[in-house]
Amino acid sequence: MKFISLAAVVLVYSFSNWQMSHYRQELRPKLLAKATDELSKAGYPVTVQAVDGMDAELTGAVPEPDDRLKAQAIVDRIEGLRALDKNNYLKVPGRVELKMEPGSGRLQFSGRLGNVETARELVTFLQDLGSVDAVMTDHLVFDAIVVDPAYLESAAFRQVAAAFFELPGNGTLLATESGMQLKGVATAKLEGDWKKAEGEIAKAVRPDVMAAARKMTGAVAGGEQFQVNAEVKLYPSELHVPMHRPEAPLTPERLSVLTEVLRGSEILFPAQSRELQPEQNGKLEQAARAMQAVGSRVRFVVGGFYVAGDGSASQETLARNRAEVVAGALAALGVAPEQMEVASFALPPGSGSPEAPSSQKVEIRVR
Numbered sequence: 001m002k003f004i005s006l007a008a009v010v011l012v013y014s015f016s017n018w019q020m021s022h023y024r025q026e027l028r029p030k031l032l033a034k035a036t037d038e039l040s041k042a043g044y045p046v047t048v049q050a051v052d053g054m055d056a057e058l059t060g061a062v063p064e065p066d067d068r069l070k071a072q073a074i075v076d077r078i079e080g081l082r083a084l085d086k087n088n089y090l091k092v093p094g095r096v097e098l099k100m101e102p103g104s105g106r107l108q109f110s111g112r113l114g115n116v117e118t119a120r121e122l123v124t125f126l127q128d129l130g131s132v133d134a135v136m137t138d139h140l141v142f143d144a145i146v147v148d149p150a151y152l153e154s155a156a157f158r159q160v161a162a163a164f165f166e167l168p169g170n171g172t173l174l175a176t177e178s179g180m181q182l183k184g185v186a187t188a189k190l191e192g193d194w195k196k197a198e199g200e201i202a203k204a205v206r207p208d209v210m211a212a213a214r215k216m217t218g219a220v221a222g223g224e225q226f227q228v229n230a231e232v233k234l235y236p237s238e239l240h241v242p243m244h245r246p247e248a249p250l251t252p253e254r255l256s257v258l259t260e261v262l263r264g265s266e267i268l269f270p271a272q273s274r275e276l277q278p279e280q281n282g283k284l285e286q287a288a289r290a291m292q293a294v295g296s297r298v299r300f301v302v303g304g305f306y307v308a309g310d311g312s313a314s315q316e317t318l319a320r321n322r323a324e325v326v327a328g329a330l331a332a333l334g335v336a337p338e339q340m341e342v343a344s345f346a347l348p349p350g351s352g353s354p355e356a357p358s359s360q361k362v363e364i365r366v367r
Contacts, residue, residue, distance in 0.1 A: 032056065035075045042074055045060060045208065056083050058071060058090050061212035064216065092146050097172065099172045102170050108135065110137045119142075122152060160190075167184075168245065176216065177212075182229070186232040186235075187234065239366075284329050296336060300341070309350070323344065
């Protein structure tokens with residue numbers, strides 16, 4: 001009788017081992033594959049791995065916190081697998097939204113981050129610009145499940161953010177793992193800078209988090225590449241932005257008269273030439289008289305125009321050289337050289353031929 005009982009125990013133990021071995025080697029891989037397929041159909045490119053027995057571990061990234069629970073529930077519904085909270089390592093992409101409050105210079109910081117230090121360092125950087133008052137709002141939340149975009153600490157991102165918010169116009173910047181979205185005003189030079197920044201920032205982007213971030217933001221274009229998308233109106237320079245207010249110590253009336261005179265004193269050049277034409281002398285004399293009349297405390301920017309874009313370096317050099325020629329002529333007519341700054345003004349790519357009159361002129365602006 002004892003022999004029969006012992007044999008039964010051994011048989012049950014052997015069957016149990018066979019059953020567990022069969023589950024691990026045959027059944028569980030199929031269940032894990034099924035779980036991965038179900039998650040993929042639901043839009044979650046999540047990795048599912050076995051931990052112990054029926055327990056499954058979830059790793060990867062999903063768009064929103066609620067999606068973590070939804071993905072976990074999909075796995076848990078599959079008979080033969082069990083998804084527990086402790087094995088849910090799914091992350092959520094961070095997002096930063098910087099929005100300029102109209103007319104106040106107050107930059108509101110909202111979004112979702114995993115590390116409060118990331119936010120503090122970014123606020124400190126923006127405050128150091130001096131032209132904005134950056135503050136964290138109640139709409140900025142922190143959660144350990146969030147993966148912060150690593151590029152927020154990069155020089156490339158901070159240069160773009162600084163140049164964008166130093167412009168005198170309202171704007172919004174949204175930063176996620178999949179890209180940046182800019183809304184407001186910008187200069188053609190800034191557009192070129194952020195195009196260059198794309199490649200540098202892309203080096204810090206994580207593909208799995210990018211996919212979740214694209215779904216989070218509803219992005220439908222751009223493929224697998226990090227992109228800077230902009231809904232902005234481009235201007236040749238900061239001085240051309242409508243909200244720009246000159247620093248000149250003049251009454252509004254005198255400033256208006258001076259601006260009008262200078263607007264009528266654009267100096268035109270022949271295509272590909274930096275030689276002043278005799279017919280421009282009257283405009284130069286008119287501008288010089290107006291500039292001298294307002295006193296030595298007023299500063300001016302003398303800028304030549306060119307069309308920005310690929311291969312425009314030589315045209316930018318020509319534009320600056322023309323501005324130097326005009327500044328020299330104004331100095332010869334009595335305008336103090338220290339009152340003038342030479343610059344180049346970039347027209348947006350595709351705004352016209354490099355030979356067009358709009359890119360053959362030099363303009364004088366009040367700083």
